[in-house]
Every structure is written in structure tokens, then in C-alpha cells.
Amino acid sequence: MFGTPKRGVGAYATVGLETGVAAAxxxxxxxxxxxxxxxxxxSAINNIKVTNIAxxxxxxxxxxxxxxxxxxASLDKNAxxxxxxxxxSLYDYMSRRLLEANIKNDVAIIEEVRGLMADLRSAWVEIGDKSDMPPPSMQQTPSLMSA
Incomplete structure (x- = not known):
């Protein structure tokens, strides 16, 4: 009558994700x-380990x-x-490597791509952290008069 708890949690997670995307x-x-x-x-690595090929x-x-x-698709090659x-080129390489990993059930290839992705993510987060800071002229500097 009210649905399963799992379905409710899934719907809640979907709403949370959609809200996060809309506000991001x-x-x-x-x-x-x-x-x-x-x-x-x-997930792919775990599924290879438990032989869940699908x-x-x-x-x-x-x-x-x-x-x-x-x-x-989000790359602006002109700008x-x-x-x-x-x-x-790197994204194309990763896609081709994952196709190969799928055919061969090769965890090492998936780990290679995961490492590249983690490096890109880390760099992107660092760029974002720096862009969130106000320019040096806008940052508050300690007043010499308060000493």
C-alpha cells in the first residue's frame, strides 16, 4: 500500500541528487x-571480484x-x-580503456582510469577552492592601528 522502504529511500536519494544538481x-x-x-x-571493480558480469x-x-x-560534451574547445x-584526448583515452577493461574483465585498467579521474578531480577541486577566494585587494588585512 505504501511501497517498500527501499523504494522510498531511493526516491529520497533521487530528490536529494536533483536538488544538489539544481543548486550546484x-x-x-x-x-x-x-x-x-x-x-x-x-562498482565495476567490486562486480568483477564477485563475478557479476552484468x-x-x-x-x-x-x-x-x-x-x-x-x-x-561540456568542454568548450574554443574558449x-x-x-x-x-x-x-584524455577523456577519449579513458573511454577506450574502459571498453577494453569491459571486454577483458581487467581490474588494472579500471584502476588506471580511476587514478586518472581522481587526479583530475583533485585538481578541479583545488582550482575551485582558489576561485572561491576573494581577490587579494578584497581580502581583509590586519589593521596596523589595532596593535
């Missing part, structure tokens, strides 16, 4: 995409979709210049 800055959205890929890759394939497919339709072109 473009910078935060990219971090969320990186997080989505990393979670999918960890779930492994679904997790890798999700990671590739996020890379291709989220991260690559981003060489950096955007390099990221595009």
Missing part, C-alpha cells in the same frame, strides 16, 4: 561528474556515458584552447 555551480557539477565516474568504476558491464557503461556525454583539447 558549474564548477561543482564537474566535480559531481568526476564523483559519478569514480563511484561507477569502484552489473560490471552496467557500471562501466555508466562511467563511459558520464565521460562522453558529461565531461567531454578552452589547448587545455580543452588535451582533456578531450
Amino acid at each position: 555551480s558549474p564548477h561543482k557539477l564537474v566535480v559531481m561528474l568526476y564523483d559519478g565516474v569514480i563511484v561507477s568504476l569502484l 552489473a560490471k558491464g552496467a557500471a562501466l557503461s555508466k562511467a563511459i556515458t558520464i565521460i562522453d556525454n558529461g565531461l567531454r 578552452g584552447g589547448e587545455i580543452a583539447a588535451n582533456l578531450d
Whole structure:
């Protein structure tokens, strides 16, 4: 009559995610995409270990979709210049490696891509932390008169 608790929790999580996406800055959205890929890759690794091939394939497919339709599609190659072109090449490489990992059930390849993704995420978070700071001229400096 009221549905299962699992279904309710899933609906709540979906609303939470949608709210987070709607309220997120473009910078935060990219971090969320990186997080989505990393979670999918960890899921794929776990599913290889328990020989759940269907779930492994679904997790890798999700990671590739996020890379291709989220991260690559959001690149502005005109404004981003060489950096955007390099990221595009790296994302293409990662997608191809994950296709290979899917065929071979190769955890090492998935770990390689997860490491690259984690490095990109870390750099992106660091850039965001710096961009959230006010310019030096706007930061409060200690007053010499208060001493």
C-alpha cells in the first residue's frame, strides 16, 4: 500500500541528487561528474571480484556515458584552447580503456582510469577552492592601528 522502504529511500536519494544538481555551480557539477565516474568504476571493480558480469558491464557503461556525454560534451574547445583539447584526448583515452577493461574483465585498467579521474578531480577541486577566494585587494588585512 505504501511501497517498500527501499523504494522510498531511493526516491529520497533521487530528490536529494536533483536538488544538489539544481543548486550546484558549474564548477561543482564537474566535480559531481568526476564523483559519478569514480563511484561507477569502484562498482565495476567490486562486480568483477564477485563475478557479476552484468552489473560490471552496467557500471562501466555508466562511467563511459558520464565521460562522453558529461565531461567531454561540456568542454568548450574554443574558449578552452589547448587545455580543452588535451582533456578531450584524455577523456577519449579513458573511454577506450574502459571498453577494453569491459571486454577483458581487467581490474588494472579500471584502476588506471580511476587514478586518472581522481587526479583530475583533485585538481578541479583545488582550482575551485582558489576561485572561491576573494581577490587579494578584497581580502581583509590586519589593521596596523589595532596593535
